[in-house]
Amino acid sequence: MNELTENRWKILRLLIDILAGLALFAAAVLIAVRWVSFDSSFYAAEFIKFDRSAYTGISQEELTKVVNALLEYLSGKAASPQITVIIHGTPASMYKERELLHLADVAHLYALSKSVIGAGALAFGCCLLLRTFLSPRRSQKLASLLVGIKNAGIVAMLVLASFAMASRADFNRLFTLFHLTVFSNDLWLLNESEHNLIKMFPEAFFYDAAARAGKACAAAFALLILVPSLPAWRNE
Secondary structure, eight states, X not given: OOHHHHHHHHHHHHHHHHHHHHHHHHHHHHHHHHHHHTOHHHHHHHHHHTTHHHHHTOOHHHHHHHHHHHHHHHTTSOSOOOXXXXXXXXXXXXXXXXXXXXXHXXXXXXXXXXXXXXXXXXXXXXXXXXXXXXXXXXXXXXXXXXXXXXXXXXXXXXXXXXXXXXXHHHHHHHHHHHHHHHOSSSTXXXXXXXXXXXXXXXXXXXXXXXXXXXXXXXXXXHHHHHGGXXXXXXXX
């Protein structure tokens, strides 16, 4: 293989690794977000941490019922998240119309996330297969695959690190940009004085959720980066 061909191969491998890393990042982040989102124990701990029962006027037991109904809705098992709860000693509907419309948008995103996870996983796998297939020597194919996994993990970790730094610098700005990007309306702009949804989930709740999902992703990416420490990859 001449030098020009080798340089082109290195560039192609680099592009494949970057694409694989981005696909890995997208799939892993959404998997982690869904894991955190559907963990009822996380909600219970956060409600205690931020004293949501006193702030909302809804008991911890009632808040648990609200979360269960919400998760049933977001998972597609219920037609509506609406539930009647005791607020400051009086039975009342949990959500107003604006909140229900916003939650419908959120449910759509959760449904869409399944397709994005599948597409990301498929793209990641295809990139690794392509990298392996294009390896010039049969004896190097396993090594090429392992290095591809490592490089994809590095790319994903770098993207995650950039988001982590942006989050620590100004989470509110990043949180707002997220909403402006994924929602085509302003239904997410709720009034804390009248909407229970934002009373129940302050911005600090989402910061903790993002941090938990981020740590899970970081652990997964770190494992993928360590995989090529096996002797086989050294032959590339």
